[in-house]
Amino acid sequence: MDYRQSMLKPSLLLFLSVDHLHAQHMLGGEIVAQGAFNNNPEGREKFTNFLQPIKCPCYLLTDLIEEDFRHEIVPHLIGSSRAALLKRKFEQFYRGTPYHQATLLQRQQTGRRDDDMLFSALTNPALITPWVDILLAKKIALAGIYSVPQISAPLIKNYASKHLLLISWERYSGLRQTYFSNHHLQISRLTPVQGETTFHDAVVKELLRTYQYLKSLSLLPTGETLDVYILCNAADRDQLYNRLTMSVDMFYDFVDIGKVSAQLHIEPASNDSDATQIFLRQLAKNPPTTHYANTNHTYYYKLWQLKHVLNFASAAVFIAALGISAMNIWQISSSADEANSLHLKTLQTLEASQKITAAFPNTYAQAGDMKSGVTVMRKLAQHNIVSDEILRPVSLALDHYAKLEMDELTWQTSSTEPVAKNTQGDIPAQVLTFKGHLTDFANDYRAALNYLEQFQNDLSAQGYQVTALSKPFDDSPSGSIADQSDAVKSPLGFTLKISHRPSL
Known part of the structure; x- marks a missing residue:
């Protein structure tokens, strides 16, 4: 299914920052209703009223500082053994939050062929739970809870880089820097952009800190170049082009936010470097299979899926019944024509037999008696010993x-x-x-x-x-x-x- 087909389906897209929730109701690829709600009792009440007419699946995208990432190498297991291992890891790393997930990055090719796993969690559930509780109370079909770093990978899949840093700015949360190694998410940092600080000022200020942070964690090997991809508009690109210096340590490339918006059919395109809509539409286009929601959070979404499966099955049965009925009607019609043909042949045969019988010479014995006599004689002759x-x-x-x-x-x-x-x-x-x-x-x-x-x-x-x-x-x-x-x-x-x- 392409992007246009996926966005034609009704959906509710939510973007959650530390103190703000943005909601937009999508229908036919367009925003038919949207609202901004503060993280306070009044804002949550307004959000509850906003949900009154919503009857479609919901996707919650978070962009929070309190998101933790841990890279682990674990034995390759399947079934209940794997589930038990992941449960132990979640209890070890993220006991205080229900919003956690494990993503398989790759399976090692040597040794025991263990699994490279990325464990991550939203570590401040108090920022998320009140909004999720409202969705469950209104029986909204919550498909999943996602984060901006989690859905950033498709934006850099066409870039051949071993070490890549994607920089974006979301209006309601701040400057997001996400590091990928061989296209696998490793770590991400969010820095609030305060006051009069511009996007390009924040990039120049935070980029060097992030580079040093990656070095301190040994995520960027010595002698390797860090490819920095910056998602921004033309004006910010020009400012950054003049202020950033190319070096053997860092190589800069700029991704035109207008072109990305056109690829995702976002109209009208943003007039600044705000990438909020890009990440929301990317989520609607291709939601990841893993997310932070558990089965309790997605209960109504499973019911919604089951309802649609049953509707599809009912439609398939109805179509099949129509096909069988049409075939039966055709067979009945064909049988009726065949019966008429056989009846006509029977009449013709009867008429011919009557003509032959009428031509027989007159005898004292009935034709039936003669037939019986001939039959007996033939049988006697057959068994004459x-x-x-x-x-x-x-x-x-x-x-x-x-x-x-x-x-x-x-x-x-x-x-x-x-x-x-x-x-x-x-x-x-x-x-x-x-x-x-x-x-x-x-x-x-x-x-x-x-x-x-x-x-x-x-x-x-x-x-x-x-x-x-x-x-x-x-x-x-x-x-x-x-x-x-x-x-x-x-x-x-x-x-x-x-x-x-x-x-x-």
Whole structure:
């Protein structure tokens, strides 16, 4: 999202100094309402009234002397371990303020590859809390609390300098000097500009002090040149150009505040070197991911984000529903056309069949009965079994039973025979009636019965249903061999019913 698109969204931009709060309500990239409020009960009451119509996210930018910076090298950790480490550091450095943050500058490339961290805090919460409490009481969606040094980095990102000092002036706070090493924020100083002191007088007076301060902290290595970038208008540039002397220690460059204002679409541009609007618009354009506000401060902003996510999801669902409805309507229309086409083809087919039926010769049987008869005949023809196919297995079985003689064999089809498992019940069974007798068993009647039973089992194993209609003698529990002695002296006759159906 570019700057114009980001500023089209409604937002409330606040600039807080030690004794003053500037507020401006942005809409469509323009200031639609603004006000200045002193840090006293009357000023805070006026600010409360100013917030009455505000329903948009808020960004609070601070420019205070009481801002501390500490550079630390800490182990590279993730998850809960990292959170616990940061919590210990905050308790160690900034126990008295809730406005603190930790920024990862870089990860070292050698050794344990530890993290270079910048810990910072607004150390005088009494200057900030009253204004934050008002925002929370009015349920304003506070997106974050930021500082001028924190959002200065994008202004110098295109300058190739290892050691850079950015100087700016904000009307309500004073002269701000922010030092960067390899484009990483290291430290920043704010000096109030009092009375009749001009911007260029303050720069000339404080620049040498800052240089000596950086040397005392060993932030500027010996032999390195400090590049000084001064954000000012043309008049102050001319004054400073004549009063500052180039040296091997410091190199000066001037950033035209008018050009920066044009890049950020600030209208009208400032007629002096006040950079307040530049930092406010830079914050609106690209708010940093880290800031001084905690989760309690940003509670209503999270709700505002959730509301917009739900609205977006609802809109997406609504659009998807419209798309699905349109597709269903199209499919219904297509189905209706297809149904009409099928109905027309059905009528044409019916008409053609009626013409063919009308051309049939007159018969005593109905066409439906004839169709059923043809179907049955085709099925019978399909399952017509040649005698050789049904008799060959029986003949092969007889070859293994030499003591079994066949006297008579009859063959017929029957649809009333019981249907065996895994056979086709709608096909008539092929039924053989086998009459024969057993020979060479003398008086060993049990062996004769076992011999006949084994023959039946062999046929059953080949898919036949075998039923004994009569046996050589009655072997039931109620029968008596003695009573049948005359019968058993004659040939041992028997009758078997052998039936067969095609398998499934």
